[in-house]
Amino acid sequence: MTSPPLRFQVNGHPQHLANVPDSERLLDTLRWRLGLKGTKEGCRTGDCGACTVLVDDRTTLSCLTLTHEVDGAKLTTIETGPEDLVVTRVRAAFDRAGALQCGYCTPGFVMALAGLLKERGTAAAREELLDGLGGNLCRCTGYAAIVRAVDELRTEGP
Amino acid sequence: MSGAVRPDAVVKLAGTAVYGMDLDVPGMLWAALVPAPIAHGRIVSVDLRAARALPGVTVIGADDLARLLGPGERDAERPLFPHEEIVYRNQPIAAVAAPSEAEARAAVALVRVEVDPLPIVADLETRFPEWPGSEADAAPEIAAHVRARHGDVEAEFRGADRVVRETYRTASVHQVALEPHACVAEIRGDVWYVRTSTQSPFGVREDTASLLGIPETSIVVDGTWVGGGFGGKGSSFLEPYALLLARATGRPVRLALGYRDEFRLGRTTLPAVIRMETAVKDGRIRARRVRLLLDVGTSLPGRDFATGYSIGFLLGPYRTEAFEVEGYAVRTHKPPFGPHRAPFAPQCAFAVESHLDHVARELNLDPEEFRASHLWREGDTTPLGQPVGPFGIFAAFERARATARAWRAESPPGHGVGVACGFWSTSTGAGGEVRLRLSGDRLVVHEGSREIGSGSVLGGLTAVACRVTGLPRERVAIEYSDTSKAPFDSGVFGSRTLGALGHAVEEAAVALRRTLAERLGARGQADLSVDRGEIFAEAGGHRASVGSLVTAEERTAGGILAEGRHFASPRAIDESRVLQGSFYAYTDFTGGAHVAEVSVDPATGAVRVERYAAFHDAGVVVDPGAAQAQVEGGVAMGLGAALTEEAIWSEDGRLENAGLLDYRIPTLGEIPPMTVEFLEGFAGAGPFGAKGLGEPPIVPVPATVAIAVREACGAHATELPLSAERVARALKLL
Incomplete structure (x- = not known):
């Protein structure tokens, strides 16, 4: 089953996709149709958070989202350029804090944190941000350096 | 972006680092493994006809190996597909390649397997409700039996003020690297070429050669970025299947596990029972008896090192006058035990x-x-x-x-x-080699293991090169290449990279400084420094730019070369204390x-x-x-x-x-x-x-x-x- 063509934006670029099956997941569209492999495939069941992207600035698990659901939306992925100031700030904080090791969970963490900051503003409480990252799994860092990156972001101010 | 703390932060935060799961080759097919429906049984028939009838689908099973591989010497104990007996649930019994993932899945569902069930050994203690005695050595479930002792254990136990006996039980735990196992294989002329997410490209080459029965020199393994290893990506796993399908189809083939199969097929730590007995006199431990019953799944004899190696850790790091240690590795109908x-x-x-x-x-x-x-x-x-x-x-x-x-x-x-x-x-682990190349503006460390996230390659080896030469970090680059070009290294496991490969870097860097001193007409070792973007060498009162010390031949080879090697230094135990099996x-x-x-x-x-x-x-x-x-x-x-x-x-x-x-x-x-x-x-x-x-x-x-x-x-x-x-x-x- 396929529906009418889809139009949405990814990182500011318009996409126009025809013949996307109704059952196709956004994760697979991004990775295999659009070649945006920065969004990572982990569990495909919504448990690990590695596939997190922003849909109209809201944190979204792309493995549990059908591509047809994002028709007309603006998507942001880890490949976004410096024009996304919030993602840029989160990336810089992860860099300075060394908040990654193997890097496989990193795109999901960066997008989840950027989504939280966009949704709740830079004055969001520390606990609010840390709670908001509870759905993203990391096996390498023990989260310690990721927490330091969150603290960096908060102390540097808006 | 800067790579302020980690040099790999730049690509990993931009989403441009390519992991095994991300490999995408034009024209590639998608593969899947056909899982055994039960944990133990005798194969009556494997019917691949319906799956093979699907358009664009290739299916291979046990009967195709000889045709695809020729007459080589294959690891008989580890057949890629079982001919007669299934020994764990979801064991691959055939493999398919199709134009898409959905078509591959559909083909898997059409494979008909008929199996006569056999009794399942699922659990250690069901099989051995009593501790196994020496008669158990003949039991088919015993994969290994190791024993060591020292001192008069019985006398110490008899003379003790107090003897304390306990039993501990430990669980099966999984590595849970977030990136599932994934690789893409291609046949390039005579070369079996595979790109894979691995802790050890050279280990995969060696193991794949033995599983397929083809020479190592025919196989080239190229590592990708690795989304977590923790021991689970140390030897070959999916690569032989992907290579066989590439051979059968003439196309590049991607084989990746879904996360459920990551758990079901993963080789990891399995359950164990540990018995501890301690004899104490006057507040001192006089003797200990330690016994281990370890589930090793379908590990083969000699391929499970836990009973001979890890069992030693049940005695340390405490002083013991007399001891007896005994371990049984018990085969059950689970995937093989693997390092975690x-x-x-x-x-x-x-x-x-x-x-x-x-x-x-x-x-x-x-x-x-x-x-x-x-x-x-x-x-x-x-x-x-x-x-x-x-x-x-x-x-x-x-x-x-x-x-x-x-x-x-x-x-x-x-x-x-x-x-x-x-x-x-x-x-621990076998040796490793590195090559250094010093040009006028940078030092390149050429080696054969990929960074898996711990920082031991990109951070650790760089730190060693900087510390020996005095060059700043931005002047030192790590260059990784595939197994056809890189110096040998046994891989990133056993906490060995810094100790072993780092040692090779140290040796090579010292040799490099010696070469530079000789070229300056001095003895000893030259000091390196950076001056207005150029690297200078200084020794015995002489100073010259590295660029001016490079010969014309070296310039075409990328700079002054130096090599370093590490071999594990042999250490010994007292073998007279070993009664059975191997201890390390x-x-x-x-x-x-x-x-x-x-x-x-x-x-x-x-x-x-x-x-x-x-x-x-x-x-x-x-x-x-x-x-x-x-x-x-x-x-x-x-x-x-x-x-x-x-x-x-x-x-x-x-x-x-x-x-x-x-x-x-x-x-x-x-x-x-x-x-x-x-x-x-x-x-x-x-x-x-x-x-x-x-x-x-x-x-x-x-x-x-x-x-x-x-x-x-x-x-x-x-x-x-x-x-x-x-x-x-x-x-x-x-």
């Missing part, structure tokens, strides 16, 4: 530390003082007669005890503070002592870790940021093994919780605040006295948490993990 960060050592430490803590309590002795008075010091010998090398375990334990005292003074009722040690040997010597003595403060919910038994401190001997710390990160990550993984992680196998050999929802690893909110401290002054065999650090931090964690739980509520839990249910049972709440 410090394989089986956290389980050993859990049993050793909990037991010695318990012995002291039974004798009304201070448990920490009791352990401290028996801890190894340099100059002691291990039970198997090897001298204990420089080892900061006692110093770490003293720091941990001091911390525990301070925490106890301020901890509220219902909290408990525990201390435990963990001992491991690092820098330790390389570097590494480890540390940890402190945990926990609270226990008195109604449910749920444990929460409130704060944590880790004290480690890592020899000379070469890269402090990476060292701290290894401890933080290792402790978190250990907390999972301590509290929640348990792969549950059913009676019919099925993995009941094959997914991240039901197999729970720690999330961000479950990790306590943590302090990390290194005790220096205990030099290892690595460069400048460094020791490996990838594995040791996980080792003491389950023991530390278990002892803290006992302090908090009196529950003496002898099974891992310490789930709320187990703690509640120990408290007789259930």
Whole structure:
């Protein structure tokens, strides 16, 4: 089953996709149709958070989202350029804090944190941000350096 | 973006790092494995016809191997597809390649397998309700039997004031690297070429050659970025299947596991039963009997090293006059046992530390003082007669005890503070080589292992090169290439990269400085410095730009060359103490002592870790940021093994919780605040006295948490993990 063509934006670029099956997941569209492999495939069941992207600035698990659901939306992925100031700030904080090791969970963490900051503003409480990252799994860092990156972001101010 | 702390941060934060899962080659097919429907049975028929009838689909099974591979010498004990007998559930019995993932799945569903069921050995204790005796050696389930002893054990037990006997049980735990196993294979002329997410490109080459029965020289393995290894990506797994399908189809083939299969097929730590007996006289341990029954799944004899290697950790790091140690590796109908960060050592430490803590309590002795008075010091010998090398375990334990005292003074009722040690040997494994190339503006380290995230390649090797040459980090580049071009390295495992490959870098860099001094007409070694973007060498009062010292031939080869090699230095045990099987010597003595403060919910038994401190001997710390990160990550993984992680196998050999929802690893909110401290002054065999650090931090964690739980509520839990249910049972709440 396929529906009418889809139009949405990814990182500011318009996409126009025809013949996307109704059952196709956004994760697979991004990775295999659009070649945006920065969004990572982990569990495909919504448990690990590695596939997190922003849909109209809201944190979204792309493995549990059908591509047809994002028709007309603006998507942001880890490949976004410096024009996304919030993602840029989160990336810089992860860099300075060394908040990654193997890097496989990193795109999901960066997008989840950027989504939280966009949704709740830079004055969001520390606990609010840390709670908001509870759905993203990391096996390498023990989260310690990721927490330091969150603290960096908060102390540097808006 | 800068790569301020980690050089790989730039690509990993931009989303441009290509992992095994991301490989995408034009024209590639999607592969899938056909799973065995039951855990044990005799194959009556495998009917591939319906699957083969699908358009664009290729299916291969046991009968196709000879046609695809020719007459080579294949590993007969590990057939890629079983001909007659299925030995674990989901064992691959055929493989398919199709134009899309959906078509591959559809083809798998059409394969008809008829199997006559055979009895399943699912569990250690069902098979051996009584401890196996020597008659068990003949049983088909016994994959290995090892035994060692020293001293008059029986006399010491007879003469003891007190003998304490306990049984511990440990769970099957999974590595849970977030990236599933994935590779893309192609046949390029005569070359079997595979790109894969691996801890060891050369290990995959060797293992694939033996599985396929083709020469290593025909195989080229190229590593990708690795989304977590932890031991699970150390040898070949999917690569032979992908290569066979590439051969059968003439197309590139992608084979990746879904996460459920990651759990179901993963080779990892399986359950064990550990019996500890300790004879004490006048407050001193006189003798110990330690026995291990270890589930090794479908591991083959000689391929499971846990019974011969890890079992040694059940005796250390404590002085023992007389001992007897015995281990059985028991074959069950599960996938083979495989390495998981410090394989089986956290389980050993859990049993050793909990037991010695318990012995002291039974004798009304201070448990920490009791352990401290028996801890190894340099100059002691291990039970198997090897001298204990420089080892900061006692110093770490003293720091941990001091911390525990301070925490106890301020901890509220219902909290408990525990201390435990963990001992491991690092820098093990075979050799490695590197090539250095110095040009006028940079030093390139050419090597054959990919960075897996620990920082040991990009951070550690760079730090060694900088420390020897004096060059700043931005002048040193790591160059990785595939197995056809790179110098040999056995891989990133066993906490060996810094100790072994780092040692090769040190040797090569020293040789390079010597060459430069000779060219300057001086003796000794040249010092390097950077001046206005150019590298200069200085020795014996002479100074010249490196560019001017490079010969014309060297310029075309990229600069002045130097090579370095590391071979593991042989160390010996006293073989007269070994009665049966193989035991191994330790390389570097590494480890540390940890402190945990926990609270226990008195109604449910749920444990929460409130704060944590880790004290480690890592020899000379070469890269402090990476060292701290290894401890933080290792402790978190250990907390999972301590509290929640348990792969549950059913009676019919099925993995009941094959997914991240039901197999729970720690999330961000479950990790306590943590302090990390290194005790220096205990030099290892690595460069400048460094020791490996990838594995040791996980080792003491389950023991530390278990002892803290006992302090908090009196529950003496002898099974891992310490789930709320187990703690509640120990408290007789259930």
